[in-house]
Amino acid sequence: MTKVMEKSKSIVITGHSLGGAAATLCTLWLLSFFHTKTHHHPILCITFGSPLIGNESLSRAIQRERWCGKFCHVVSNHDIMPRLLSTPLPSLSPKLHIIFRYWHLSMASPQFGKLATQLTEREKEELFYIVLAHSNTIFDLGEGSVQSQFWPFGNFFFCSEHGAICLDNAISVLKMLDLMLKTSAPNLSIEDHLNYGDHVKKVGVQYMERKNLNSLCLPNSSYEAGLALALESAGIPFQDEVAHMAEHSLRTASRIGQTPNMNAAKLAISLSKITPYRAEIEWYKTSCDEADNQLGYYDCFKKEDASVRHDRVNMNRHKLATFWNRVIDMWENNELPPDFNMRAKWVNASQFYKLLVEPLDIAEYYRRDTHIVHGHYLKCGRERRYEIFDKWWRGREVTEEGNTPRMKYASLTQDSCFWARLEEAKDLLEIIKRGDVRKLAPIWKSLENFERYARGLIERKEVSEDVIAKNSSYTLWAQELRALKLNM
Known part of the structure; x- marks a missing residue:
């Protein structure tokens, strides 16, 4: 053959x-x-x-x-x-x-x-x-x-x-x-x-x-x-x-x-109706990135006390999750066209939603210390819809324009799980601080791997500016890691 x-x-x-x-x-x-x-x-x-x-x-x-x-x-x-x-x-x-x-x-x-x-x-x-x-x-x-x-x-x-x-x-x-x-x-x-x-x-x-x-x-x-x-x-x-x-x-x-195509058309109308919820979250991100505290989008949501603004964003987050879960259910039950997951409109919309909202899901997960009870987000807390959207994005047709180097930082960090990886790296850093570095070689190797990975994202400008904000979790973690290396 x-x-x-x-x-x-x-x-x-x-x-x-x-x-x-x-x-x-x-x-x-x-x-x-x-x-x-x-x-x-x-x-x-x-x-x-x-x-x-x-x-x-x-x-x-x-x-x-x-x-x-x-x-x-x-x-x-x-x-x-x-x-x-x-x-x-x-x-x-x-x-x-x-x-x-x-x-x-x-x-x-x-x-x-x-x-x-x-x-x-x-x-x-x-x-x-x-x-x-x-x-x-x-x-x-x-x-x-x-x-x-x-x-x-x-x-x-x-x-x-x-x-x-x-x-x-x-x-x-x-x-x-x-x-x-x-x-x-x-x-x-x-x-x-x-x-x-x-x-x-x-x-x-x-x-x-x-x-x-x-x-x-x-x-x-x-x-x-x-x-x-x-x-x-x-x-x-x-x-x-x-x-x-x-x-x-x-x-x-x-x-x-005709039914699957009709369902897809109705979903397109529903997608336009939830756009205001997404727009409010985008506005929230912009205001966080420009705030005087220089925490950035992720850390603002994670550390912010209860407020009208926080509650509003949280409510919109849940509304968007409900919509996209319904899309997944319809797709898996063959209520949508077979090529639905290949259509550029839905692949791009789901990817944008994932990049915008998943950092908030991660922030909420660690803000409530859920990782202490159930384990870290990537293994125990990630919603199934995000894994499906990852597959949709990987299966898309990539054009030459998609490989063009960036001239400025991305509007959204291109790895929606970046902050979850950082939270795991923060835990590893604490373990090393409390233990004998010579006996913790595997942990140290994991830290260095993440450090290289994060540096690569930043060099390729595939992160949003909130990652490199002065008081962001990543910036503080990188400073701690450098200090630890100097004291070794």
């Missing part, structure tokens, strides 16, 4: 039947392999009659990585194979071996297929209705509450002799797998697994031709006409009983597909 990648500009992986499952797994491995690399080959996986291979957790993970567009699963309306392995195997095992051998030999040569052992008509009927009965359970649970052992991901291209439709909503895909099988028959469901070559040719020809509705009664609206055309393309008669359920599934897919 690595040799192929060296010679290729793009990679297309295909597979039929169980080979489709292998192609899918191979593609997932390649995507994971390229995930850590800056430049990588475009990858596309196309499967034909492949069974579902993953559960809902895998499907969600693939959505979050924005890999769904890398997969196109072609499924014939009569093919039983994509539904087959989702059925409990104990009831199918005796028949599976016969079917797989027949398919394998038939793909090698139609003449070989005739020599293979065949299922009797009765066995074909039993197999067909067992699979159909199991897939029917999807509808017993109601909309939005499907409990399937296997969960689809990517784009599903449902084809028939009349055309094709494409779906990417998991629940709608599961329902269409069931509904299209209802229009099939035992013999047809087995033989159609071998007809993907014909289906691809027909779809290609139909794409070049103008598609007309065969129904004499045309729907009044273009949306209804589109639904009718989709049903016909899927091989489902428009007036058939199954058509009503399929139509409902397509409507649901359309509605569900």
Whole structure:
């Protein structure tokens, strides 16, 4: 595979039947392999009659990585194979071996297929209705509450002799797998697994031709006409009983597909409504940095006694936390678009919030001496939302402008955990003051590491001016450290 990648500009992986499952797994491995690399080959996986291979957790993970567009699963309306392995195997095992051998030999040569052992008509009927009965359970649970052992991901291209439709909503895909099988028959469901070559040719020809509705009664609206055309393309008669359920599934897919984008739009409005809270904290930071006591933003909030100003900032801090926790909950519950965490608007907004507010969270943590009871902030006190925002920021697309050296100090310290690291360094310094320096080599090494790290941030101007304020915690710590070194 690595040799192929060296010679290729793009990679297309295909597979039929169980080979489709292998192609899918191979593609997932390649995507994971390229995930850590800056430049990588475009990858596309196309499967034909492949069974579902993953559960809902895998499907969600693939959505979050924005890999769904890398997969196109072609499924014939009569093919039983994509539904087959989702059925409990104990009831199918005796028949599976016969079917797989027949398919394998038939793909090698139609003449070989005739020599293979065949299922009797009765066995074909039993197999067909067992699979159909199991897939029917999807509808017993109601909309939005499907409990399937296997969960689809990517784009599903449902084809028939009349055309094709494409779906990417998991629940709608599961329902269409069931509904299209209802229009099939035992013999047809087995033989159609071998007809993907014909289906691809027909779809290609139909794409070049103008598609007309065969129904004499045309729907009044273009949306209804589109639904009718989709049903016909899927091989489902428009007036058939199954058509009503399929139509409902397509409507649901359309509605569900719009919901994440609608939620994102509503969140954008909510983001604008919380801007005044953020602006008040920014004003507070400016006033602290310009104060005569020269403490700076972090130390002012940590040492300030109860006051109207302090309480106001603290209240705004909690309001912002509530908003961003709601964003995280919606994102993790797939209520937002899969690429939400990659959108510049939200990556930048979450990063700015983290750089502005997390120093206040750290100050509050140490002001209340919470670290004495639970441990230091970085290991025991950091909110999960900040860790998620770190991942979003690391996953962004970095432009050349982002690597330009700074000419002045940053408006916000670029390491939102800088003050937490300083608090740990202050504790280490106290330990060394009370002990034998020669026996505290590991602690001394940790101190020197932080000193180099902080100096690097300052030299690159990646800190706010409050870090180097005359009476800031960092300035006082650095002075103590220098004095300790002189007395050694």
